[in-house]
Amino acid sequence: MARAAGPGPLRPHPHPLGLRLVQKVSSTRLFAKAAPRVIPALDRAVHRLTGGRGLPSARMLPGVILTSTGARSGLSRRTPLACVPEEGGGWLLIGSDFGRPAHPAWTRNLLAHPDATIDRRGRDIPVTARLLTGAERAAAWQAALAFWPLYAVYRSRVEREIRLFRLTRREPGAAAGAREP
Structure with missing residues (x-):
């Protein structure tokens, strides 16, 4: 994957022709309807079978498996x-849910329990999530659009403000819920 010039996000890695095709398909309402069911199930299955090394959706965009604590249940939840x-x-997570009307459940989980873990290429990384607001959110949204322009299509389909989270590494031994001064 090529690095962006200066500070900011890394760029997606597909070839330009493949990227345009993926973007065209990903922008359809049919894709938005089917993808939330199909893609995570496929990602979970391949991720398990490859011991964390494979994530099919990462062929389009970089991906992680987020392990968070359920906001209501308190149970561990794994979400590709x-x-x-x-x-x-760090990492930005965008709660677009492919342009569906409601906030995805994982965003509620991070609001209730910001300490989580991501599996990135087979490595577990403890992280803390922070909901972005104001100017920081606006800058992150522009970075997300530069990275994957289809977020604008997803935004155009919803009346809600799409939640953006910044994940930062947490020291492995740090207690969950502990915050730096």
Whole structure:
């Protein structure tokens, strides 16, 4: 994957022709209807079978498996997600849910329990999620659009504000819920 010039997100890696085809298909309402059921199930199955090394959706966009705590249940929840890797080692997660009307469940989970883990290429990384607001959110949204322009299509389909989270590494020994001063 090529690095972007200066600070900001890394760029998606598909070849230009393949990228245009993926973007065209991904922008359809049929894709938005089917993808939330099909893609995560396929990602979970392949991820298990390959010991964390394979994630089919990562052929289009970089991806992680987010392990968070359920907001209501308190149970561990594993969700395959596209991410926008940031220079410096953080990640942006965009709660677009392919332009569906409701916020995805994983965003509620991170609001209730911001300490989580991501599996990135077979490595578990403890992270803390922070909901972005104001100018920081606006800058992150522009970075997300530069990375994957279809987020604008998904945004045009919803009345809600799409939640954006910045994930930062947490020290492996740090207690869940602990915050730096």
